[in-house]
Amino acid sequence: MERFQRQTILPGIGISGQQKLQDSKVLVVGAGGLGCAVLPYLASAGVGSLGIVDGDKVELSNLHRQVLYSEKSIGEFKVLESEKALSSMNSKLTITTYPVFLTHENVDNLIADYDLVIDATDNTEVRYILDEACRVAGKAMIYGSIFRFQGQVSVFNYQGGPSYRSLFPEEDQSSLNCAEAGVLGTTVGMIGMLQANEALKIILGIGEILSGKILIYNMLKNDQQIFELAVQMEPVSEKVTSPTIDLISAEKALVEGGLLLDVRELGEKPVVSSEYCIKIPLSVLESRLDEISKEAKISVFCQAGTRAISAAKILKKANFMQVKAIRGGAADLLKLITNEKSIS
Structure with missing residues (x-):
């Protein structure tokens, strides 16, 4: 426990809290900018098992914000390169990599073995699929999203709380991802860190969880606001159907x-x-x-x-x-x- 001594002395954590982290299993969907910020904090904090889902490969244009990768990583699967980096940080960490893109067909199997899920994607279609699967399975989904110099963080499906779809009932066809809107590396770093923080709080059972709330951070103004979500809960009777693409x-x-x-x-x-x-x-x-x-x-x-x-x-x-x-x-x-x- 010497490795984690600085955090085990914190009120509400201790040896028992560190054991909770060791016993936890977290799935991170997306190993891009947000994933590269989330993953090192979870690995370094002592989360015992991490799953990483991403079918993408490293490109040169990723390197300004996806800090787990180097120029030698270009052309390699992101999940495999992130596994190398994280294993060097914590050799006792159990990492399972899934070099695939999340779909309607594989989502249930991917999330099945994990305690909670972190949405680190920049794909709206995938986010709805993941949200619905987590809602039905009763697993919390920690959401993060970036638009230029601004980011959002929330926790959906936590202990019966609202889902992503209850906040955004209709998919926004005009939404842009990082490749289209642009992004600063420090923005994804900040939002990914906040997502990791929510995961640690949930596992440890401490603090106030961003369930039923959304945190919005503006990097240009150093301005942070938290809004209560006024949403109606939808029944968990069946999955929302949507054309499979x-x-x-x-x-x-x-x-x-x-x-x-x-x-x-x-x-x-x-x-x-x-x-x-x-x-x-x-x-x-x-x-x-x-x-x-x-x-x-x-x-x-x-x-x-x-x-x-x-x-x-x-x-x-x-x-x-x-x-x-x-x-x-x-x-x-x-x-x-x-x-x-x-x-x-």
């Missing part, structure tokens, strides 16, 4: 062929030019569905993937059957198309 890589989309649907707004770059590509911004998609054949095989893309998923859901609800969303975005697609042209 298949996510594919840009490479697979080109191999499978069919129509490429660009749902970015006019003027967004890079420009993707292909005889198989049409552009209908997400903001007007529902009014222009008649421009697309319902028999077409459609791969939807945007800047980073979030709007593509929203567009694919609109198409599926309108009975377009062969619809998939491209994971990643226009830059990946353009690179592949450019390479194909240079080879031919």
Whole structure:
């Protein structure tokens, strides 16, 4: 216990509290900016078992905020690189890695063995899936979200408290992720640290949990506010149904062929030019569905993937059957198309 002596002497923790941390199992969904802030604090505090879910690989553009990785990590799975870094911090830590993207199909199995779940994603679709699974399973979900210089933290589904969907009943199709809106590394660091703090409080049974409340922190003003959530609780009788969207890589989309649907707004770059590509911004998609054949095989893309998923859901609800969303975005697609042209 010498390692944790500075925290075990704190009121409300002690040896028994440290044992609670050792016995706990926490699943972190997302090993990007928020995950890279959350994970080291949990590992260093002595949480006994960590699960890490992320099917993404490290890219150069990640390094300014995803501090578990180095230039040597580029091209490697984030979960595997984070496992290396965390194991060097705490060799007694049990780490289970899941190099997959969370979906409707795998979410129940992924969360089953864990006491609580931390939402460190920047994908709204995934957040709703995770929230609903945690609500049904009775597991707390610690939420964190970033928009430019501002971040939010809350705890959902905690001891019968409100869920994410009860706060945001409808998915916001216009929401932007970090790749689209921009992000400062210190912002994700601050919000991730606050998420880790909520996890430690829940495990230890100390302090006031951000359940039924949302904390908003503005990095430019050093301003922190906590708001009470006025939400109605929904019954836990059944899962909220939503069209299941298949996510594919840009490479697979080109191999499978069919129509490429660009749902970015006019003027967004890079420009993707292909005889198989049409552009209908997400903001007007529902009014222009008649421009697309319902028999077409459609791969939807945007800047980073979030709007593509929203567009694919609109198409599926309108009975377009062969619809998939491209994971990643226009830059990946353009690179592949450019390479194909240079080879031919």
